[in-house]
Amino acid sequence: MFMIELTYIVPLDRVDELLADHVTWLDAQYDAGVFIASGRKEPRDGGVILAVGDDRAAIEEIVATDPFHVNDFATYRITEFLATKVAPELAAFQQKLPG
Template sequence: MFVLELTYTAPVSAVDKELEAHVAWLDQLYAQGVFIASGRKNPRDGGVILAVADDRAAIEEIAASDPFVRAEVCEYRITEFIATKTAPELAPYRQQLP
């Protein structure tokens, strides 16, 4: 599982110009089962996405396709973790330690 942390690198007004495209991008990845939670940080200086994928390279490719990245209004920090404990609703995403 991966935590994708977005940090805005441009004023929020520039981010807002790309928001519609970003939300469509999010919707597509939710439909594919890649994203399982997302939202804005408070204060609004970026966002967080919880994602699942086979490997880090796939997540890096996905992050690079974000309209926010293409418009150069945010940067990503990607953290991989092993989800050994979850809420019951997230049981399909539980992982075993190697």
């Protein structure tokens, strides 16, 4: 599983110009089964996305297509983690430690 943290590097009025395109990009990843949660950070200086998958390179390719990335509106930090404990509603995403 991956946590993707976006940090805006342009003023919020510029972010708002691309927000609809960013949401369309998010929706496509939800439809593909890659994203399972997302939202704004508080204070509003970026956002966080939880993504499922085993291939960091694939997640990096997806992030590269975000309109905020394409237009240099945000920086991204991708953190991979093993979701070994999850709420019952997220049981399908539970992972096991290797070995």
